[in-house]
Amino acid sequence: QKExxxxxxxxxVPEGAIxxxxxxxxxxxxxxxxxxxxxxxxxxxxxxxxxxxxxxEDGRFTAQLNKASQYVSLLIRDSQPSDSATYLCAVKRxxxxxxxxxxxxxxxxxxx
Amino acid sequence: xxxxxxxxxxxxxxxxxxxxxxxQVDSQVTMMFWYRQQPGQSLTLIAxxxxxxxxxxxxxxxxxxxxxxRPNLTFSTLTVSNMSPEDSSIxxxxxxxxxxxxxxxxxxxxxxxxVL
Numbered sequence: 112q113k114e115x116x117x118x119x120x121x122x123x124v125p126e127g128a129i130x131x132x133x134x135x136x137x138x139x140x141x142x143x144x145x146x147x148x149x150x151x152x153x154x155x156x157x158x159x160x161x162x163x164x165x166x167x168e169d170g171r172f173t174a175q176l177n178k179a180s181q182y183v184s185l186l187i188r189d190s191q192p193s194d195s196a197t198y199l200c201a202v203k204r205x206x207x208x209x210x211x212x213x214x215x216x217x218x219x220x221x222x223x
Numbered sequence: 224x225x226x227x228x229x230x231x232x233x234x235x236x237x238x239x240x241x242x243x244x245x246x247q248v249d250s251q252v253t254m255m256f257w258y259r260q261q262p263g264q265s266l267t268l269i270a271x272x273x274x275x276x277x278x279x280x281x282x283x284x285x286x287x288x289x290x291x292x293r294p295n296l297t298f299s300t301l302t303v304s305n306m307s308p309e310d311s312s313i314x315x316x317x318x319x320x321x322x323x324x325x326x327x328x329x330x331x332x333x334x335x336x337x338v339l
Contacts, residue, residue: 145328152335154331154333162325209322209324
């Protein structure tokens with residue numbers, strides 16, 4: 112069983128719609144959660160981090176964390192073609208390695 | 224966040240040769256890492272670069288193949304030795320200001336390596 116799982120996609124949404132990206136993790140000791148965006152041929156860039164249950168909003172992005180159900184999601188409102196990229200979920204656990212575990216990423220395509 | 228630069232940005236190398244990739248950060252950071260990302264794949268951690276001591280390698284990666292240096296808190300190098308076409312990949316330097324649970328990792332722009 113993979114520690115951090117993401118649907119590889121591609122997830123295709125029309126411009127202006129809400130894109131919902133999901134990530135599940137297996138380690139109940141996980142404490143910190145990160146979303147990265149990676150454009151083709153570029154390196155990952157941090158979008159958001161979340162540490163507590165609930166929602167965290169930053170502009171068009173909302174991260175949602177549910178530790179009981181062991182999932183974290185990223186919502187992108189008013190999706191734009193420029194949001195087309197691969198989104199990586201990363202998870203850190205408390206008390207263990209300080210290195211996050213990355214999921215394989217979900218490819219998002221926003222079509223005009 | 225720290226500004227990270229890598230050199231070279233890309234290279235094409237012959238089988239059997241070696242390439243050294245440099246990573247420079249504009250501020251002191253506690254943690255520096257080297258990742259590999261093959262086409263269409265996710266990130267694979269090669270090693271943690273430790274200042275003043277040997278790097279900590281992940282399973283499947285060895286020092287003879289991927290020697291790493293970290294002379295100070297802002298600079299590290301990764302050498303890909305005796306290259307084969309299977310080493311063709313993007314190599315990414317990553318840093319974190321500290322090793323805390325909330326400390327975020329940031330990535331450099333990457334080095335795209337093609338081995339012929």
